[in-house]
Amino acid sequence: MSRFHGGLAATLFVFSGLLEGTLPAQNASPLNDEEFGKILSEVNTPLDKPWRQVPWKISLLEAQNQAARTGKPIFIWAMDGHPLGCT
Amino acid sequence: MLKEKFVPVAIDQAYQRRQKDTEGDFYRKIAGASPRGDGSGGGTTQGLYVAAPDGSYLGFSNHRSPERIRRLLLDCLSRYQPAQTQSIRAEKTDARYNPQPPKGGLVVRVQAKILDGYQPTDDRWKKIFQSAISRDNLWISGEEHRSLARGQVPDILQRRIARFHLVDNTRGEPPMWKMAEIRKLEMRIEGKSLRGSVHLETSDSSRGYVAELFGKLQVKEGQVTRLDLVARGDFWGEGRYTRNAPSGKFPLAISFRLADGKDVADRIPPQGSRGWVRGYLTE
Numbered sequence: 001m002s003r004f005h006g007g008l009a010a011t012l013f014v015f016s017g018l019l020e021g022t023l024p025a026q027n028a029s030p031l032n033d034e035e036f037g038k039i040l041s042e043v044n045t046p047l048d049k050p051w052r053q054v055p056w057k058i059s060l061l062e063a064q065n066q067a068a069r070t071g072k073p074i075f076i077w078a079m080d081g082h083p084l085g086c087t
Numbered sequence: 088m089l090k091e092k093f094v095p096v097a098i099d100q101a102y103q104r105r106q107k108d109t110e111g112d113f114y115r116k117i118a119g120a121s122p123r124g125d126g127s128g129g130g131t132t133q134g135l136y137v138a139a140p141d142g143s144y145l146g147f148s149n150h151r152s153p154e155r156i157r158r159l160l161l162d163c164l165s166r167y168q169p170a171q172t173q174s175i176r177a178e179k180t181d182a183r184y185n186p187q188p189p190k191g192g193l194v195v196r197v198q199a200k201i202l203d204g205y206q207p208t209d210d211r212w213k214k215i216f217q218s219a220i221s222r223d224n225l226w227i228s229g230e231e232h233r234s235l236a237r238g239q240v241p242d243i244l245q246r247r248i249a250r251f252h253l254v255d256n257t258r259g260e261p262p263m264w265k266m267a268e269i270r271k272l273e274m275r276i277e278g279k280s281l282r283g284s285v286h287l288e289t290s291d292s293s294r295g296y297v298a299e300l301f302g303k304l305q306v307k308e309g310q311v312t313r314l315d316l317v318a319r320g321d322f323w324g325e326g327r328y329t330r331n332a333p334s335g336k337f338p339l340a341i342s343f344r345l346a347d348g349k350d351v352a353d354r355i356p357p358q359g360s361r362g363w364v365r366g367y368l369t370e
Binding site (some may be wrong): 030031032033036039040041042043045048053054055056057058059060061062063065066067068069070071072073074075076077078079080081082083085086 | 089090092093095096097098099100101103109110113114117118128131132133134135136138139140141142146160163164169172173174175179198199200220222223224249259260299300301302303310317319327328335340342351352354355356358363
């Protein structure tokens with residue numbers, strides 16, 4: 001796919017990592033409760049990111065129906081790989 | 088502006104440009120009027136489109152610059168003239184491109200992050216990719232759900248997790264693992280913990296992932312109510328659409344969390360199931 005060659009993905013859907021202090025794997029201790037909790041919380045998209053505030057629909061017909069009701073135009077983010085389900 | 092002036096929709100156009108149904112027709116009407124074309128020649132139609140509710144084309148861009156996107160939106164708004172439009176009903180739905188999660192099964196959010204290994208950069212876009220967290224969904228069948236509730240991780244589920252979800256998809260669509268690339272795979276439930284290890288590697292050793300897995304599982308009245316799992320290990324290599332990985336081996340962490348359906352992305356089919364749901368669930 002060439003989704004990132006010219007797409008919006010990088011603008012809206014990727015975000016800063018929060019993993020300072022997490023050990024590289026080759027130097028890491030075996031996974032335990034502490035490391036597990038740390039990774040689980042840090043490899044997780046924060047809810048307050050601006051792109052998550054956009055009320056995305058994933059059905060084009062649902063979008064059309066809402067647009068017809070509200071009189072607004074439709075903005076379609078169409079990529080190879082789902083924009084909300086990949087990176 | 089996007090939230091207030093538009094109805095925003097995100098799609099994997101590999102589905103819509105192929106769908107032989109009402110939604111596919113509507114999408115191809117819009118894309119076909121753009122410089123992209125409707126994809127009938129087999130090419131991608133990816134990009135950003137603006138259309139009126141009746142499908143009239145208003146604008147297109149395939150640039151990621153926020154400034155250019157803003158100009159596109161403003162330009163389209165300035166030319167758009169609202170008109171009475173009927174809602175389109177789905178007269179026909181192409182089942183191949185509208186897969187649904189297995190009945191009685193589970194949907195699990197999967198996210199990946201490279202922990203270290205990139206060369207420092209001042210490049211705006213590289214910085215974004217280097218810190219990206221990916222998102223996909225794992226589908227678990229009803230039968231597999233019941234096995235998990237009994238304290239077993241079926242082999243078929245282990246293979247699905249390994250082949251389609253222990254991947255580096257932080258820079259784009261990744262290559263999935265072939266069956267023969269599973270060198271070692273083991274997952275087991277011990278009480279309320281899930282433990283395992285995996286070694287995935289291509290035949291030419293150009294790409295691989297060696298990782299440990301650790302998780303927590305809770306079951307209530309035969310239903311899995313918690314399924315949190317992490318994989319952490321060394322990854323190496325890249326794919327055609329995931330260029331610019333760190334050189335050599337780098338630490339990759341992948342988290343799995345039971346989806347609660349509150350995120351619209353919970354409804355998106357797994358990337359590995361694209362056009363091939365049966366194979367994703369049964370191989």
